[in-house]
Amino acid sequence: MSSDQTLNPETLPEQPERATLEGKNKFLGFWFFLGGETVLFASLFGTYLALNNATNDGPGAEELFGLELVFIMTMLLLTSSLTSVYAMYHMKNNSFSKMQLWLGITVLLGLGFLGCELYEFYHYIHGEGFTLRSSAFGSAFYTLVGFHGGHVTFGLLWIVTLMVRNAKRGLNLYNAPKFYIASLYWHFIDVVWVFIFTVVYLMGVI
Amino acid sequence: MSTATAQKRGFGAAIWDYLTTVDHKKIAHLYLVSGGLFFLIGGLEALLIRIQLIKPSNDFVSAGFYNELLTMHGTTMIFLAAMPLIFALLNAVVPLQIGARDVAFPFLNSLGFWLFLFGGIILNCGWFLGGAPDAGWTAYAPLSAVSPGHGVDFYVLGLQISGAGTLIGGINFLVTIINMRAPGMTYMRMPLFTWTAFVTSSLILFAFPALTVGLFLLMFDRLFGSGFFNASMGGNSVIWEHLFWIFGHPEVYILILPAFGVFSDVLSTFSKKRLFGYTAMVFATTLIGFLGFMVWAHHMFTTGLGPAANSIFAIATMAIAVPTGIKIFNWLFTLWGGSITINSAMLWALAFIPTFTIGGTTGVMLAAAAADYQYHDTYFVVAHFHYVIVGGVVFGLFCGIHYWWPKMFGKILNETLGKITFWTFFLGFHLTFFIQHFLGLMGMPRRYWTYLPNQELDTGNLISTIGAFLMAIGTIVFIINVIYTSVKGHKVSGDPWDGRTLEWSIPSPPPHYNFKQTPLVRGLDPLWIEKMEGRKGITPAEPLDDIHMPNPSILPFIMSLGLFIAGFGFIYQVDNLAFLWVVILGMGITLGAMFVRSIKDDLGHHIHKEDLEEGADQ
Numbered sequence: 001m002s003s004d005q006t007l008n009p010e011t012l013p014e015q016p017e018r019a020t021l022e023g024k025n026k027f028l029g030f031w032f033f034l035g036g037e038t039v040l041f042a043s044l045f046g047t048y049l050a051l052n053n054a055t056n057d058g059p060g061a062e063e064l065f066g067l068e069l070v071f072i073m074t075m076l077l078l079t080s081s082l083t084s085v086y087a088m089y090h091m092k093n094n095s096f097s098k099m100q101l102w103l104g105i106t107v108l109l110g111l112g113f114l115g116c117e118l119y120e121f122y123h124y125i126h127g128e129g130f131t132l133r134s135s136a137f138g139s140a141f142y143t144l145v146g147f148h149g150g151h152v153t154f155g156l157l158w159i160v161t162l163m164v165r166n167a168k169r170g171l172n173l174y175n176a177p178k179f180y181i182a183s184l185y186w187h188f189i190d191v192v193w194v195f196i197f198t199v200v201y202l203m204g205v206i
Numbered sequence: 207m208s209t210a211t212a213q214k215r216g217f218g219a220a221i222w223d224y225l226t227t228v229d230h231k232k233i234a235h236l237y238l239v240s241g242g243l244f245f246l247i248g249g250l251e252a253l254l255i256r257i258q259l260i261k262p263s264n265d266f267v268s269a270g271f272y273n274e275l276l277t278m279h280g281t282t283m284i285f286l287a288a289m290p291l292i293f294a295l296l297n298a299v300v301p302l303q304i305g306a307r308d309v310a311f312p313f314l315n316s317l318g319f320w321l322f323l324f325g326g327i328i329l330n331c332g333w334f335l336g337g338a339p340d341a342g343w344t345a346y347a348p349l350s351a352v353s354p355g356h357g358v359d360f361y362v363l364g365l366q367i368s369g370a371g372t373l374i375g376g377i378n379f380l381v382t383i384i385n386m387r388a389p390g391m392t393y394m395r396m397p398l399f400t401w402t403a404f405v406t407s408s409l410i411l412f413a414f415p416a417l418t419v420g421l422f423l424l425m426f427d428r429l430f431g432s433g434f435f436n437a438s439m440g441g442n443s444v445i446w447e448h449l450f451w452i453f454g455h456p457e458v459y460i461l462i463l464p465a466f467g468v469f470s471d472v473l474s475t476f477s478k479k480r481l482f483g484y485t486a487m488v489f490a491t492t493l494i495g496f497l498g499f500m501v502w503a504h505h506m507f508t509t510g511l512g513p514a515a516n517s518i519f520a521i522a523t524m525a526i527a528v529p530t531g532i533k534i535f536n537w538l539f540t541l542w543g544g545s546i547t548i549n550s551a552m553l554w555a556l557a558f559i560p561t562f563t564i565g566g567t568t569g570v571m572l573a574a575a576a577a578d579y580q581y582h583d584t585y586f587v588v589a590h591f592h593y594v595i596v597g598g599v600v601f602g603l604f605c606g607i608h609y610w611w612p613k614m615f616g617k618i619l620n621e622t623l624g625k626i627t628f629w630t631f632f633l634g635f636h637l638t639f640f641i642q643h644f645l646g647l648m649g650m651p652r653r654y655w656t657y658l659p660n661q662e663l664d665t666g667n668l669i670s671t672i673g674a675f676l677m678a679i680g681t682i683v684f685i686i687n688v689i690y691t692s693v694k695g696h697k698v699s700g701d702p703w704d705g706r707t708l709e710w711s712i713p714s715p716p717p718h719y720n721f722k723q724t725p726l727v728r729g730l731d732p733l734w735i736e737k738m739e740g741r742k743g744i745t746p747a748e749p750l751d752d753i754h755m756p757n758p759s760i761l762p763f764i765m766s767l768g769l770f771i772a773g774f775g776f777i778y779q780v781d782n783l784a785f786l787w788v789v790i791l792g793m794g795i796t797l798g799a800m801f802v803r804s805i806k807d808d809l810g811h812h813i814h815k816e817d818l819e820e821g822a823d824q
Contacts, residue, residue: 007809021385025310029381036373036415043419043452047434047445054440056433132432136440139432143423158804165805174807 007173012094017180019173030181034188041192044147045199048140052204056135059128061204070201073116074193077152080109081190084183091179096170099179103163106186110156117149141200148196151189158182226758228312229718233319234298234614238607240323241290247330248282249681251275256638256674259667262659269655273340274357276653278330280343281361284457285368286326288599292464293319293375295606296403298614300379302709302716303400305388305725310381311374312756313808318375320766325368328773332360342653344454347435347446351427356777362425363773367766369414369421376410379403388708389747390727394488397707397731398474398481401488402467405495406460412499413456420449429780447509451502459498462594463491465602466533469555472609473537475703476552477544480731483536490529490536497526507578516575523573530566534559550624554605557632558597565593568643583653586646592639604631604684612702616714617695623687627680634676641666641673706731711744719753722818753813761799768795 006020013019018027052061087102121142124130132142159182166175224232254275258266267275301309309315332338339361341350350358383396383404396404424446426432433439435446474481481487503511503519537559546552568590572581581587604627612618645666650657657663701710708725709716711733723746729735736744772792779785 025381025385028385029311029377032377032380032411036377036411039412040415040419043416043449046448047419047423050442050445051434051440054442056438056440132426132430133439136433136436136442139423139426139434139439139441143426143432143434161801161804174809178804 009173012092012171012173012176014092016091016094016171016173016176018177020177023173023177026177026181030184034184037188041144041147041195044140044144045195048144048200051136051140052200054136054140056137058134058138059130060137061200064124064128064130065201065204067201067205069116069120070197073113073120074197076109076113076116077190077193080106080113081187083109084186088180088183091171091176094171099171100163100167103159103179107156107159107163110152110159110186114149114152114156117145117152121146145196145200148189148192151185151192155182155186155189158185223758225763226316226760228308228316228756228758230297230301230309230312230315231614231716231718233315234294234296236319236323237290237294237297238614240326241287241294244282244286244326245291246681248279248287249678251279251282253674253678255279256671258656260671261668262657262661262664264656270337270340272655273342273653274332274338277339277342277345277361278333281329281339281365282326283595284343284461285365286322286329288461288595288603289372290319290322291603291607292406292461292599293322293372295399295464295468295603295610296375296379299606299610299709300400300403301382301386302613302712302720303397303707304383304386304391305708305721305727306382306386307720307724307753308386308756309378310385311378313759313762313803314374314378316759317762317765318371318378320762321371321374321769322368324766324770325364325366325371327364328367328770329360329364331364331774332357335360344450345424345446346450347424347427347443348437350424350446351435351443358424359428359777359780362421362428363776366418366421366425367769367773369417370769371766372410373414373418376407376414379407380411383407388721388725388727390732391708392727394485395727395730395732397467398470398484398487398491399464399467402463402470402491405491406463409456409460409463409495409498413453413460416449417453420446420453423449425776429776444506444509447506448502451505452499455502455505456498458591458594459494461599462602463494465558465599465606466491468602468606468609469537469558470540471707472551472555472605473540474731475609475705476547476549476555477541478547478704479540479544480706480734481536482539482542483532484730486532487536490532493529494526497522497529501526504573504575504578507575508582513575520573520575524570527566527570534563534566549608549621550619550628551605551608553625553628553632554601554608557628558601558605561593561597561601561635565590565597568593581646583651584646585642585650585652588652589639589642589646592635592642596635596639604628609703610709611691612698613709613714613716615692616697617691618698618702619691620687620695623683623690627684627687629680630676630683631680634673634678634680637673637676638670639673641669645670701733706734708732708744711736719755719813719818722753723750724748750815750818752815753818754810755813756810757808759803759808761803765796765799765803768792768797768799771795 018024083102083106087099087106090098090102130138132139162175162178162182224236227233254267255272258264258272297315301307329339335356337355337357339345339357341353341358341361345358345361383400423434427434427436433441435441435443437443470481470487501519501523503515504523507516568586572578572587572590608619608624645663648662650663657667698714700713702714703710708727711725712721725732725744726747728745733744769792772789775785775788775792779789
């Protein structure tokens with residue numbers, strides 16, 4: 001019973017991401033990791049809420065934030081979450097090329113989001129003179145939103161690496177859990193953004 | 207086993223073996239040795255503190271150096287000694303107790319260790335690079351944010367890296383305990399040590415990220431000019447207190463719960479009785495874990511959160527005495543009517559019960575918010591937390607190390623030396639810390655460099671220092687015992703204590719695949735059940751077959767080394783922006799190693815059935 005045979009069955013089981021013990025461990029371990037990440041972002045949100053009025057006579061939320069760009073960013077990221085669901089749907093149907101296609105669209109949407117965020121930061125820093133060092137509010141804003149942006153960047157690198165690495169060999173029970181947890185991570189990033197959109201931008205402007 | 211292999215294959219090969227190992231038993235050795243070394247360093251710092259305080263107006267060490275000593279003593283003992291020594295026991299025992307061949311994530315297990323070690327080294331580098339951290343182990347802002355020099359930077363980067371390692375270890379044990387249990391090992395049949403490991407791991411998972419964030423904020427304030435704790439930029443230093451204690455209070459339960467597990471297993475084994483009130487013990491453990499998250503603000507009674515917040519946190523804190531009391535009574539009832547063997551391991555367990563009860567009592571006193579205004583930041587607090595952390599955690603570690611030493615190394619620690627260790631350390635401990643309750647009540651503040659003569663503090667401090675030296679002697683005797691046992695000790699069987707749980711059903715030290723055949727668990731104390739039915743070993747759950755094992759890897763070491771290098775880059779880019787290249791180099795190494803890990807398949811290897819059968823004949 002070599003690993004090759006067990007990991008490359010004729011037909012994939014219904015839940016290829018949890019068909020092996022390694023897959024089950026990855027699945028559960030990653031959910032726990034996301035639990036820890038939740039505490040991490042909760043701490044950052046708490047810090048932001050404590051400091052969001054500490055503008056130190058610099059620009060505040062109402063002057064800075066415009067909802068148009070943020071709306072586009074939100075749509076990009078929410079859609080990318082949906083496309084990653086499609087990718088996982090095709091993974092379970094064992095149609096590798098369709099999964100790659102939808103993951104590719106997910107990455108493009110994520111890149112679009114990241115581009116908008118970079119533009120936004122650039123605009124704040126050079127247009128408004130609002131930086132990490134402007135005020136405690138600036139520190140909290142860039143740390144919270146920047147941590148999220150860092151997660152997006154890491155997620156993109158991760159998904160692209162998986163796509164390139166497995167482009168030629170297709171799906172098997174060894175890489176199915178890897179694709180699956182990458183998509184879980186992507187959903188998590190999306191959920192965090194929903195909270196950032198609400199707590200930072202909506203509550204900041206309204 | 208490790209020494210035998212080392213002699214066969216040479217010293218370099220043995221080093222390489224430990225650098226690349228993913229075997230939980232060898233990782234336990236690594237944690238034990240490095241945690242032990244940090245324990246000695248932290249102990250040395252404690253001795254220097256006590257020598258400074260031996261007489262009034264002493265100037266044995268300078269005031270600045272004293273600040274560094276007390277900061278590094280606390281930080282080292284909590285993060286670099288107690289945590290890794292607990293992980294040493296977790297790694298050595300938990301997979302064996304649940305009948306698993308390895309942990310769920312062997313690679314991450316190794317990564318967790320190397321991150322901890324490199325983080326610990328960064329923290330201690332401060333001593334040689336212009337000054338160690340000096341803002342207390344709690345590093346309260348704004349002091350920590352403005353403390354000059356690079357001392358606190360070493361604290362921030364060192365703890366950040368080693369904290370990541372701890373978080374990884376916590377997730378690993380959670381998944382191991384949920385997914386890797388042998389057939390029949392239901393949750394309510396798990397030994398209590400495994401239960402406490404489980405609850406502790408979930409506390410790690412939900413507590414450490416708060417520290418991660420706190421450390422990031424402090425790092426950004428110190429290194430990149432942000433203003434989280436800088437009042438002149440609108441910052442608020444109370445945020446640090448909250449984040450630190452949201453982590454810090456669960457941390458003390460992270461430390462004490464595994465010790466509770468050790469005592470439960472040891473008291474049951476050496477009383478020859480099933481643990482009294484097993485279900486209540488499990489319930490109490492989870493309840494303590496749960497309540498542990500609700501009480502962080504009792505460290506902040508004097509911060510000024512207001513009477514409502516203080517009352518709520520006071521009541522929640524006092525509530526923890528209930529499950530802890532359940533545990534104390536269950537341990538006593540386990541002893542009651544038992545056929546008791548008293549040896550070194552058992553002595554630590556017996557001494558723990560009254561010692562920890564004293565610590566718990568002062569804990570309830572401190573929880574009374576109104577009274578806490580009197581106790582806060584005095585030696586009363588110092589006495590309290592040393593009674594619970596030394597009297598609970600360190601006693602637990604000594605107990606567990608004596609109990610599982612034969613399982614880890616195949617030899618029993620010398621009993622005479624073990625008893626000398628116990629009595630010197632035990633007496634020294636009470637001599638050091640009991641008197642400190644009274645020093646605190648008389649008004650001696652903690653963390654002060656010195657005190658004036660004729661304030662009735664002289665005798666108490668002298669006694670305390672004498673006690674500290676007794677504890678040092680006890681520790682030295684323990685080291686002598688370890689050396690003596692490894693040279694002169696006799697090999698023992700797999701079950702020297704007439705044990706009750708699965709780890710005693712396999713040879714000592716265990717083969718690297720642990721169980722030749724996965725055991726079938728038929729109840730609580732599975733080995734004892736088989737013994738009572740006249741069998742010699744555990745019934746296997748499967749026929750003899752090939753065993754799948756993970757491959758060793760150097761990548762965890764390289765990933766941690768990369769972060770270690772990047773850490774120095776972050777610290778020194780304040781002085782010279784060229785150090786940003788060091789950051790890029792270090793992060794590049796780490797990300798590169800992660801990339802290699804991601805693209806290179808690691809399918810593990812198989813131990814073949816025929817080799818296993820040969821092993822049986824030896």
